[in-house]
């Protein structure tokens with residue numbers, strides 16, 4: 001990754017459902033936790049998203065309550081790991097992914 005890649009200078013919660021990231025290039029991006037979780041890059045979530053929707057599927061308890069992050073920690077210089085209130089912590093969100101997922 002080149003040194004040109006903008007880096008977060010600040011992460012802040014906005015209310016209960018949003019994250020605001022300030023970037024070194026002056027951009028501010030807003031991310032809802034729901035959107036981040038829906039785009040979790042880990043293998044099991046990706047697999048889950050590839051499955052065809054099952055109308056008879058039973059909602060998991062974790063889907064009935066809003067998910068919240070309990071911890072966000074930097075992974076090296078290129079990513080953040082989010083630990084969710086349901087214990088899910090295998091998603092590593094790279095800075096590039098975070099920029100991509102920014103609400104337009």
Ligand SMILES: [Zn+2]
Nearest residue numbers: 040042045091
């Ligand atoms: Zn995941």
